[in-house]
Amino acid sequence: MTASGSILGHAVLRREDPKILEGGARYFDDLPIDRMLHVVFVRSTIAHAEVTSVDTSEAVGMPGVVGVYAGDDLELEPIQGFVMLPPVFARPPFAKDRVRFVGDIVAAVVAETRAQAVDAAELVIVDYEPLPVVVDAEAALADGAELLFPEHGSNLAIEFDFGEDPTVLDGAEVVIKQTMVNQRVAAVPMEPNGIIAMSDGEGGLVCHVPTQNPHGLLQPIAAATGLDEDQIRVVAPAVGGGFGAKAGMYVEFAVAAKAALVLGRPVKWTETRSENMVAMTQGRAQVQHVEMGLKRDGTIVGVRVKIYADGGAYPTIGAFLPFLTRTMSQGVYAIPKVEFTSWSAATNTTPLAAYRGAGRPEATAFLERIIDIAADELGIDPVQIRKQNFIPPEAFPITTVTGANYDVGEYAKAIDEACRVAGYAELRAEQAARRERGDVLQLGIGVSAYVEVTAGGLFQEYGAIEVHDDGSVSATVGTSAHGQGHETAFAMIVQELLGIPMERVTVVQSDTALVPRGLGTMGSRSLQIGGSALYKASEGVLAKARQLAAHLLEANADDIVLTDDGRLGVAGVPSSALSWGELAVAAKSGDGVPAEIGESLPPGMEPALAYALDFNQGEATFPFGAHIAVVEIDTETGNVELLRHVAVDDCGRILNPMLVAGQQHGGIAQGVAQALWEGFAYDDDGNPLTANLMDYAMPSAAELPSFEASNTETPTPLNPLGAKGIGESGTIGSTPAVQNAVIDGLSHLGVRHLDMPLGSQRVWQAIRDARTSA
């Protein structure tokens, strides 16, 4: 790689943009497909009930209706959400004897138009015999709790018990205890879910799905429909955001796929937003009982954590995510002992799965909250107590007490930079002045330091480079972008290595017919794993091209260089260089090769100027950073305004700073939203209270400030790009910073902890309670 003229590190504008900006990008719902049918689902309105009858007779006769299905009509197998969980929790696409949450599917109506399907679905009559409801994970595990799956004998989905350690707090001079609720939130990608399933004309299926992981749908759709995986093609067209919630299988996909096979016509499911708010998997939902032991000087001696996690009605990967919470429960600190136990429970709520951060934000949240309480109690500045406990840079690489292999870290560098950008000392002075004056508008300053795990468990990815006769390139990769800008980023990598302008690089992704395998885009893995796969594949093609050029030019391969004009020639002899197109033609083997190029392939070389591999990083990377939030609290109304948010996120070497900043901004906003506004709520009967965008408090531009996002760059040695993930860091760092800021702004009144979301009513109540008890 040449340093001069390198494209890496530049804010290259996105090639994805023009099509989107002119309205030409096609999302699944935009695809023009003939003879389309539409499926609409009849969903349970009761959180827990026996289904005593489903009467579809009236719906069947409605105009345009071609099929009404319930029970075993489509012969669909239950869908196992996550392999580590007991099979009893597998979700039947149609709930039969029992519904387990509001949104569970009882029947489906397929009609010529969506309006006809909606009309007919209204006429499906379902009789329910209500059962007692459990909406709280801890209550679900108590003796005598109503069971969702009586045959399982309890509501316990999975337990992570690494053993009690009675010594975990030994040596502590103070022990800080706090129970915290990391509330349930909804993913809310702006594009709801859906699918178009259609015959491929040969007994198989083509499915257009807004998914983060097309290859990941092959097995579950095959299992549900009885087809073989190689009879199914999954294409992710333009996808309107995912945030983890579009990473997996949905039972709705199975219904649409099977209906398309049965009816012999394309079937489309377009999820409404109100449907999305109960049907799409949600995130977080942990109750955390935390104890931290410290010396009086602020040195941490140990942490004990007990977590009750909500798995929802058909526990899936969300029930597993406390495992990642445990992995990260030492955080950025040199904590000698951690005791961690978690229990994930089935409840009568929407199932939980990955949501931006997926188990790691929950770890950072409890650590950063408990250390702030400790700082307050010990009279130590929040920045100081963090810095004195950081794992020092010289300790890396390090295996933590929870078994995480941290690659690199310079935690003080990030927090020092955040303090510098924020003007931390000045902010504290301003806060003191406002307190002194007794201002109505009080200032809160919140700090968080985090480390997270990216590409965790998903170390391998397919990448292939092929140079074509015209000198253009196909770069094929198993990740699947849904807004991140991979076409731009990956084309930059190819240009960097091959000297071929990125305009001539076609990135091939998101189609199982064109990409042989892939693990999709999730876990902040795509640049470091998929990008590195293309990096290594480019290196492979370059090596082959040099051998070929050496053969054709009768030179030594070691003497072949990439010229400034993007050709391959003998060093110092520019006139003899060959273009990529000429080499591609020559590489096609003897037949049809222009005579002037001469004998084409050297002995033993495979035809085609192409190289494919599976890159395997072998380990995860551990990006880190520090955030500082500044809030203004109206002590008369409880209103909180986020004035500033400073983020210093270290994702290693930065390939495109514009894309990185975009990921930081979006992550920050989602994290701030959890701290201040968002929470998916149920009443005691399991009725969702926030199941549309009127009731669910997703923020608009008016609620947020511009962000002060910057970076330190500590490259990882684990991949050739030096890159770590950035997709989830903003969410992980921002939530505790903002929560801490609000509590910091009230700490002089005696407020020690408040759970999120910190809406004005909760804050006002806390101020009132504090003043009453003072």
Added chain:
Amino acid sequence: MKVGVTVNGTAQEHDVEPRTLLVHYLREDCGLTGTKVGCDTSSCGACTVLVDGESVKSCTMLAVQADGATATTIEGLANGEAMHPVQQAFHEHHGLQCGYCTAGMVMAAVSLLEETPDPSERDVRIGIEGNLCRCTGYHNIVESVLAAAEQMRTQPR
């Protein structure tokens, strides 16, 4: 019912069900799928278009209410090959990621800048509060709109 709307300069006439929303008319009858549907409570603004020059959430209007009107969608915003300054600014300032909110966001911004050619950051944030985005945190959207305002003031088309 017969509905006639001039969409992006082209006269359209279709027979629609009375309950058809303008957004569904544009997407399904006119085939203009650049306008998106992101919710069912008129909260998200993904379906924002211009009707007789003013921004409208096209899910809040029946197609029959637009009879005789002029509508502009994202597909009709560019001037031939040249993108509208708001589109261009969204490109140059990374004002979009997944792109699903983008059509509505751009149309809302166009309308905002018609009314407020020299907006403050606060004006922009309040002006687009009817449009939700999950990817960008609005940071670069606000930058884009401010940059477009500057561009349109200094170099009117």
